[in-house]
Amino acid sequence: MIRAGYNSPTTPTTCPPPSIYTMRFTMPLLVLSLTIACGSGGGSDNSPPPGGGATVSFQTDVLPLFQQDCNLCHGGAGGLSVQSYAGVMSGGDSGAAVVVGDPDESLIIKRLEGTIQPQMPRDLPALSQAEIDVIRLWIAEGALDN
Numbered sequence: 001m002i003r004a005g006y007n008s009p010t011t012p013t014t015c016p017p018p019s020i021y022t023m024r025f026t027m028p029l030l031v032l033s034l035t036i037a038c039g040s041g042g043g044s045d046n047s048p049p050p051g052g053g054a055t056v057s058f059q060t061d062v063l064p065l066f067q068q069d070c071n072l073c074h075g076g077a078g079g080l081s082v083q084s085y086a087g088v089m090s091g092g093d094s095g096a097a098v099v100v101g102d103p104d105e106s107l108i109i110k111r112l113e114g115t116i117q118p119q120m121p122r123d124l125p126a127l128s129q130a131e132i133d134v135i136r137l138w139i140a141e142g143a144l145d146n
């Protein structure tokens, strides 16, 4: 291992200048570490906005959708109540309806989008994608009681 400062600038000319060794070994490492640092800074994932500032409110944005389209049956259909935050978070017969931070894995989204049948709201027209996206975003932002 070459130690910094071991070869003084007065090294006899029979040896290659120390800077050549240094460049050959450190440059690829430098490029590699820059690549890793930049590669992870893309910010293209769907994590919540920085600072924890949720943009969707359960009470004002999400609950009204449930009240409008789900309460008819979900005082308890499928073991699920969507009449309150606690009800939604305690899930139904199949377990959790919401996987905090992960809309794609949340049963409630799968049922609303029909990737698991029967699609909800059962026997009624599906929610619009814009309405489902509100619920998606609420889950992505941490499914807060806000």
Ligand code: HEC
Residues within 6 Å of the ligand: 065, 066, 069, 070, 071, 072, 073, 074, 077, 078, 079, 080, 082, 091, 092, 093, 094, 095, 097, 107, 108, 111, 112, 117, 118, 120, 121, 122, 123, 124, 127
């Ligand atoms: C007309 C009645 C009806 C309406 C309206 C309805 N559901 Fe359901 N839902 C059911 C029934 C019955 C089940 C249980 C049988 C099943 O799993 O299909 C169920 C099951 C579910 C489940 C699975 C529960 C579990 O743990 O297995 C979810 C999630 C769900 N509904 C969400 C919703 C949401 C969200 C809405 C409103 C957008 C809604 N449902 C509207 C009747 C309804």
